Every structure is written in C-alpha cells, then in structure tokens.
Amino acid sequence: MGWVLNPTGNFRNFWDFVGMALLVKDVIIIPLQLFGDHFYDMFDWLVKFSTGYWCADIVLSFFTGYLDRGVLVLDHRRIVCHYLKGWFFIDAPIAVTDVVLELGVSTSTGRASRFLRALRLIRIARLGKISQVRAGETVLGAPHRAQGHEA
Numbered sequence: 001m002g003w004v005l006n007p008t009g010n011f012r013n014f015w016d017f018v019g020m021a022l023l024v025k026d027v028i029i030i031p032l033q034l035f036g037d038h039f040y041d042m043f044d045w046l047v048k049f050s051t052g053y054w055c056a057d058i059v060l061s062f063f064t065g066y067l068d069r070g071v072l073v074l075d076h077r078r079i080v081c082h083y084l085k086g087w088f089f090i091d092a093p094i095a096v097t098d099v100v101l102e103l104g105v106s107t108s109t110g111r112a113s114r115f116l117r118a119l120r121l122i123r124i125a126r127l128g129k130i131s132q133v134r135a136g137e138t139v140l141g142a143p144h145r146a147q148g149h150e151a
C-alpha cells in the first residue's frame with residue numbers, strides 16, 4: 001500500500017485551513033480582477049502561490065482518505081476512484097484555468113480573460129467539501145473506524 005493521509009489529521013487540517021484562506025482571497029480578489037488587470041498585478045505573488053497550492057491539492061487529494069458512512073477509508077485504490085468520481089472534474093479544470101492565466105496565454109479578447117478568472121469562483125464550492133469532512137469529524141469524534149491501509 002502507498003502513503004495515505006488521514007482527512008482529519010493535523011497536516012490535512014492545516015492544508016485545508018490554508019485552502020480556506022485562499023478561497024477567501026479568491027472571493028475578494030477575483031471580482032476585483034474582472035474590472036482590470038491592475039488588481040491581478042497587485043497580488044501577483046499570492047496568485048502564484050495559490051496556483052501552486054491548488055495544483056498540489058489535486059495531487060494530495062489522490063492520497064487523502066475519506067469518510068464513507070462513518071468509516072474512514074484509507075485504501076489507496078478506493079481513494080483514487082472516489083476522487084475521480086467526485087471533485088476531480090471540478091478541481092482539474094479550475095487548476096488548468098489558473099495555470100493558463102498564470103502563464104499568460106493570450107486570449108483574443110479581455111472578455112475571455114475575465115471569463116476565465118470568473119470561472120475560478122467555482123472553486124468556492126470546495127468549502128462544501130471541507131465542511132463535509134469537518135461535519136463527519138464532529139459526528140464521529142475520535143477515534144474513527146478505519147478500513148484499508150492504516151496511516
């Protein structure tokens with residue numbers, strides 16, 4: 001078995017906290033960016049960090065267990081299938097959009113660029129994913145019944 005993160009472990013809690021902070025940044029900055037590129041330039045370092053974070057988050061999600069009806073699933077094969085059936089097809093297009101915007105791939109109009117930036121607001125749906133994990137944590141308490149590889 002491979003290396004697997006507990007979705008309620010310390011590292012994943014810290015990682016999700018950083019993600020929530022970046023989501024707050026997106027809620028504030030993305031609408032401002034729709035009015036002009038000068039807002040984008042002001043926060044260039046933060047946008048670069050955010051792009052790297054969300055790309056890394058996709059990789060980590062392939063190695064993070066999940067709760068299934070009160071059972072902590074740590075089997076890597078099941079984790080991969082679960083992520084591919086769920087959040088992957090939301091996360092990946094948004095990350096690709098971030099990379100395209102970061103690399104400065106030119107678009108024919110400013111309107112297309114604004115559309116790509118607005119598309120990133122979909123990421124806010126991830127708050128629901130983080131909330132689900134935290135709700136499961138509250139209901140279950142510790143310790144969890146684990147199924148699959150023990151981390």
